[in-house]
Amino acid sequence: MMMKVLKSTKWELLFYFLLTGVLTAGILYAGNSTDYIVVSDPRVWIYYVAGIVVFTVVIGYIAGQRIQRRLDLLHLSMLQVAKGNLSVRIPETTDMTFAGIYGEFNRMTDAVEKKMHLLQVLGEQEVTNKEQAAEKAVLEERRRLARDLHDTVSQQLFAVHMAASSLPKILENRPEQGGKVMDQLIQMSNTAQKQMRALIAQLRPMELVDKSLSQALDQWFPDYCRQNGLKGIIDLDLKGQLSEAIEHQLFLIIQEAMANIVKHSGAKLVSLALQESKRQVVLSVSDDGQGFSSSVQKQGSYGLSTMRERAEKLGGTAEIISKPGAGTTVRIHIPKFEDVRKGEES
Known part of the structure; x- marks a missing residue:
């Protein structure tokens, strides 16, 4: 829907430029018909009309593209924020029309980042x-x-x-x-x-006791796959800068996702990827199972509600991507606030 609006804005602007050119050509034609404007050679009149239309179309297209780029920048920034990348800021611009909009977006993102930071701190405290x-x-x-x-x-x-x-x-x-x-x-x-x-x-093993998340997953994930007849692929890129609360919640989310795969998917291959960057942590658990249609997904099925609640406690988001016969992917985004904490401490 958003892309349709952006496209229609560009083409609507181009239409107005074209309409202006046609009206200008019409005025010239009317002036020539009433002898207010005298054009001795009819071929010159054709060149005038063609030149006006082409010129207005070119100028309209250039103007539309300039506005389109500014709208695309705003749209892309909004998508990144929606995916959990709260470090996105739009650079200042000399265009006064968009300067106010960009400034409001940056101030809104600052407020959202502070609130998510507070939410994460409260979530960590709750977990602790x-x-x-x-x-x-x-x-x-x-x-x-x-x-x-x-x-x-x-x-x-x-x-x-x-x-x-x-x-x-x-x-x-x-x-x-x-x-x-x-x-x-x-x-x-x-x-x-x-x-x-x-x-x-009744006993449940404490997998994270005296272990980092990487160490626990390196031991637990292969064993779990072997016990349940799965071929597992694991890709961990952790910097060791996550709090115990975040590691604990991520481990529980992974356990929930793997349990759902064993119970519902009929998969043979499972891929676990956990990447930590400067501003966010991204978890992805994918399988090659039967998948399902999101249009008929029952509320709370596949444990999504539980995983979403765990992610939202830390200011993150959870989504499931699946199609019948194409497997399922669980993707979790958890923001990090190292820069915010340093700024507050200083």
Whole structure:
């Protein structure tokens, strides 16, 4: 829609120039018909008309192109800001018409960058607070698991041990009872195994403990792909300047995206790319699966809502690009504010 408006502006301006030339030629023709303007040679009249039309078309096209370039610059800057590149600023211009518009755009972008910076700081603080609360919850969960192990598995194993210890004497004195004791041993061992599996299923490994995001992904991503029959390609370009909160959220987003691929896509190949530049971090997770049509995508499907919420906490954006039969790409943009922080500290 925006490009249509820009194109129509250029061609509308060219139309007005052409209309001006035609009207000028019409006035000359009317003046010649009423003898106010005398042109002795009809061929000269044709040259006049053609020259006026061509001249106005050329001037109109040049003027349209100049205005088009200024509008294109504004449009491109808006697109970059919308994608999360908040460092974009439009240079000053001597054109007073566009100088005011460019200035307002730069002031608006400054305000948005400051707000996104504040949002990111608040998001990081929220994540940090949640991490502290999570640590307390982990300690409490460990205590609970210890009680559960004592009350369930430990007692079952003790019962198995007692039954197994008494089995030789039972087989010696009352062989007919031996079969019943064996059945009890099998049943108790199965029960203990189920209880142990249930407790293990409640545990979640802390992949980022004492590790950077790069180290965690280098270990976790290949293992996850191998366990789920996927061929994985990983490309990391991190400078090591991300906060723990951002690394934590990015890791959770990657886990969510990979889980969705395993559950829904039927993919064989997965590509993970994480690039850190001076002003933003871009995460891309792509697969060669069945994809889907965005027009029929259900709200909240493929975990997009969760990933978007995690990205927005840090002032970022999340999008999914997919077509039926063409795979799916999850793309996350997180802005960085190093320059803003340095400016505030100084």
